[in-house]
Amino acid sequence: MKKGVNIWRDDMGVPHIDAENLSDMYWGNGYVHATDRGMQMLLMRILGQGRAAELLNSDDETVQVDHFFRRMNWAGNIQEQIEELDTQKKEYLGAYCDGVNAAFAKKSPWELKILGYKTEKWLPENSLMITRMVGYLTLAQSQAEVERLLVEMVQGDISREKLDELFPGILGGLDIELIKKVTVNERIVPSHVLWNNAAPRMMASNNWVVSGKKTASGKPIVANDPHLEVNRLPNVWCEIALTSQGRYIIGGSMPGFPGVLSGRGTDVAWGVTAAFVDSCDSWIEHCKEGKYYREENNQWISFGQRTELIKRKKGEPLEVVFYENDHGVLDGNPYEEGYYLATRWAPGESGAKAVTAILDMWDIKSVDEGMDIMGQVETGWSYVFGDCNGDIGFQMSGRVPKRREGISGFVPLPGWQAENDWQGFLDHKELPRVKNPKEEFFATANNNLNQYGSVGPTNMPMGEYRADRIAHLLAKRDDFTVSDMQEMHFDVYSLQAEYFMEILRPLLPDTSQGDILAKWDMRYDAESEGAYLFELFYKELYLQVFGKNGFGELATDYLKEETGIFIDFYDNFDKVLLSPRSKWFGEESRDEIYRETAARALSAAPRKWKEVQEFTMTHLLFGNKLPRFLGFDRGPVVGIGGRATMHQGQIYRSGGRATTFMPSFRTVTDMYAEEYFSVLAGGPSDRRFSKWYCSELDNWVTGKYKTTVPGLSQQKRPFK
Numbered sequence: 001m002k003k004g005v006n007i008w009r010d011d012m013g014v015p016h017i018d019a020e021n022l023s024d025m026y027w028g029n030g031y032v033h034a035t036d037r038g039m040q041m042l043l044m045r046i047l048g049q050g051r052a053a054e055l056l057n058s059d060d061e062t063v064q065v066d067h068f069f070r071r072m073n074w075a076g077n078i079q080e081q082i083e084e085l086d087t088q089k090k091e092y093l094g095a096y097c098d099g100v101n102a103a104f105a106k107k108s109p110w111e112l113k114i115l116g117y118k119t120e121k122w123l124p125e126n127s128l129m130i131t132r133m134v135g136y137l138t139l140a141q142s143q144a145e146v147e148r149l150l151v152e153m154v155q156g157d158i159s160r161e162k163l164d165e166l167f168p169g170i171l172g173g174l175d176i177e178l179i180k181k182v183t184v185n186e187r188i189v190p191s192h193v194l195w196n197n198a199a200p201r202m203m204a205s206n207n208w209v210v211s212g213k214k215t216a217s218g219k220p221i222v223a224n225d226p227h228l229e230v231n232r233l234p235n236v237w238c239e240i241a242l243t244s245q246g247r248y249i250i251g252g253s254m255p256g257f258p259g260v261l262s263g264r265g266t267d268v269a270w271g272v273t274a275a276f277v278d279s280c281d282s283w284i285e286h287c288k289e290g291k292y293y294r295e296e297n298n299q300w301i302s303f304g305q306r307t308e309l310i311k312r313k314k315g316e317p318l319e320v321v322f323y324e325n326d327h328g329v330l331d332g333n334p335y336e337e338g339y340y341l342a343t344r345w346a347p348g349e350s351g352a353k354a355v356t357a358i359l360d361m362w363d364i365k366s367v368d369e370g371m372d373i374m375g376q377v378e379t380g381w382s383y384v385f386g387d388c389n390g391d392i393g394f395q396m397s398g399r400v401p402k403r404r405e406g407i408s409g410f411v412p413l414p415g416w417q418a419e420n421d422w423q424g425f426l427d428h429k430e431l432p433r434v435k436n437p438k439e440e441f442f443a444t445a446n447n448n449l450n451q452y453g454s455v456g457p458t459n460m461p462m463g464e465y466r467a468d469r470i471a472h473l474l475a476k477r478d479d480f481t482v483s484d485m486q487e488m489h490f491d492v493y494s495l496q497a498e499y500f501m502e503i504l505r506p507l508l509p510d511t512s513q514g515d516i517l518a519k520w521d522m523r524y525d526a527e528s529e530g531a532y533l534f535e536l537f538y539k540e541l542y543l544q545v546f547g548k549n550g551f552g553e554l555a556t557d558y559l560k561e562e563t564g565i566f567i568d569f570y571d572n573f574d575k576v577l578l579s580p581r582s583k584w585f586g587e588e589s590r591d592e593i594y595r596e597t598a599a600r601a602l603s604a605a606p607r608k609w610k611e612v613q614e615f616t617m618t619h620l621l622f623g624n625k626l627p628r629f630l631g632f633d634r635g636p637v638v639g640i641g642g643r644a645t646m647h648q649g650q651i652y653r654s655g656g657r658a659t660t661f662m663p664s665f666r667t668v669t670d671m672y673a674e675e676y677f678s679v680l681a682g683g684p685s686d687r688r689f690s691k692w693y694c695s696e697l698d699n700w701v702t703g704k705y706k707t708t709v710p711g712l713s714q715q716k717r718p719f720k
Contacts, residue, residue: 008716012706013684013692016241023095030099037255039109058312070308074132078125084352096258128351130256135379170408207271208443209384217672220386223485224271225663235682248710259358264669267365277380277398279346283327283415287334350378371395375428382444393435400457443470463571465495465644485668492524496644507595513602524642526610540601677705
């Protein structure tokens with residue numbers, strides 16, 4: 001162990017690092033990550049570099065994954081970001097990497113060794129790449145997918161009236177005839193799934209802060225529960241406690257990256273959710289002979305070419321050429337004349353500001369400082385803050401493009417017209433932000449927060465149901481405690497169901513199933529039969545409205561069962577389904593559709609919600625590949641809640657595998673006392689034979705929180 005660094009575990013296995021100075025502390029941070037989550041870190045790096053076929057598995061599916069990551073090019077253009085860091089931040093990042101490498105030199109993950117992988121040094125550019133991956137793969141990917149879905153809907157002859165209903169106010173610049181000319185190579189719905197008569201076709205969270213005027217302690221309380229994929233081991237988050245020179249930070253860190261992303265410091269606590277910021281745009285490029293057209297001066301300009309070699313562990317390497325211009329990477333071959341999409345993600349060449357912000361959180365002493373620091377993170381997040389002085393606040397982050405008036409960023413525009421180019425980027429103080437709101441609390445739940453900024457960076461948010469439910473509960477009392485916040489984490493009442501049931505209840509069939517649903521309390525608890533029956537109705541309603549009168553039943557069923565489109569963006573579809581009249585209803589009235597759908601869907605025998613909410617937590621590398629008795633996979637686990645409840649409980653398929661949206665990490669802290677209450681879906685370590693591999697799973701299911709106190713423990717256990 002490095003001199004001047006003391007590392008131990010507390011009773012629940014949370015690693016604590018106590019160091020004489022910050023460089024040593026971040027060295028310990030890296031050492032802990034490599035020891036507890038080394039496999040997770042190395043797999044993330046291998047994927048981000050697009051080297052899975054070279055180092056792990058060379059089948060065709062893995063090559064496709066590598067192709068995606070090479071296309072995104074997150075491993076490129078990083079050195080210039082490192083040069084933007086000041087001397088101190090370079091020192092801290094370098095110390096983190098030194099700690100990682102010291103741990104790997106001592107012991108590297110055996111799982112990768114048996115695959116023939118030899119651990120390579122961890123470098124600062126690897127950490128910056130991780131920030132890009134996390135920022136995109138949370139929700140930017142979903143935004144890109146729904147924008148591509150719009151193109152496919154237009155090409156599937158969905159009418160302009162229906163599109164306006166589904167995407168109100170964000171279709172500025174839509175040229176239907178031009179979009180129909182576009183050749184789309186990467187589709188959301190595979191070509192074998194029909195779009196009606198036309199053939200050819202990610203994650204969420206809650207956080208809230210309550211002013212001391214509404215708490216029993218008189219100090220702010222901050223709560224957070226990121227809803228990510230929980231059916232995997234290890235957890236995405238790695239909990240850690242850092243202490244040096246009389247200051248501390250406790251919270252959720254990201255393996256591969258120094259510092260804490262959501263947590264509690266000496267003076268300030270903060271929580272994070274994804275903001276659904278639209279920082280990913282596509283343009284239509286007219287191409288021929290390897291060139292793209294520009295209206296100004298009637299120019300044809302050659303694409304830049306980036307050649308990537310995807311090596312295979314077994315088999316011949318694959319050379320891939322990506323064609324790039326100022327609008328990003330082209331989806332097509334510009335030597336074949338036609339119209340193609342070029343797509344750019346604004347934070348794609350980023351990382352320096354994220355590193356700076358996270359490391360600067362060590363010293364912050366106020367909500368104002370927290371807002372200004374975290375607001376400069378390049379990827380899109382919603383942060384809430386509370387400090388020991390009693391202030392609370394909210395700040396959105398993200399490198400958000402400035403677009404011409406009337407353009408939302410949702411619709412692909414002609415790339416040859418200069419007026420459609422980005423016109424710089426917004427300052428973080430233009431983004432949604434608020435300090436000490438009059439309600440004395442603030443909550444975010446991936447909902448529309450545009451009204452809190454001078455600009456609107458979000459065009460496809462999730463629904464307001466969870467945020468409204470949090471606000472409803474927080475408005476009731478003025479004496480909230482930590483235990484009240486913990487209870488809210490498990491709230492499974494659905495405002496979405498309430499709104500639908502107001503319409504549906506008088507139309508229900510006179511059957512036992514209809515009676516169960518009529519008496520349902522709108523709660524998605526494990527024993528609920530009403531939740532099960534409502535979901536049968538809701539899914540059938542999608543097929544009836546969007547399948548019969550729009551996409552076609554096969555495509556609708558695919559989107560529902562195999563993608564996250566209806567999971568992330570159900571609010572837009574709900575607005576249609578709840579509307580008194582809609583073009584999507586065809587010749588029938590809403591009541592007729594509801595009545596017919598209920599009669600059809602509720603013919604099934606009722607079941608308890610827990611019977612369809614079981615999932616298995618699978619090992620990141622060996623999931624479903626080894627006998628269950630070896631203990632790499634755990635479960636079954638029952639997930640309570642639904643898509644629109646505070647405790648989300650979504651289980652679906654995406655990319656050909658089962659996935660989930662559930663609270664991956666629940667946290668609460670009261671600024672009155674130096675205590676951090678949390679529970680992790682899994683455990684501190686990714687080492688299967690460690691006692692900390694899945695040590696918190698039972699507590700996560702039952703809602704039993706642990707208490708972490710900086711620098712203290714009932715028993716300081718050796719770190720191993």
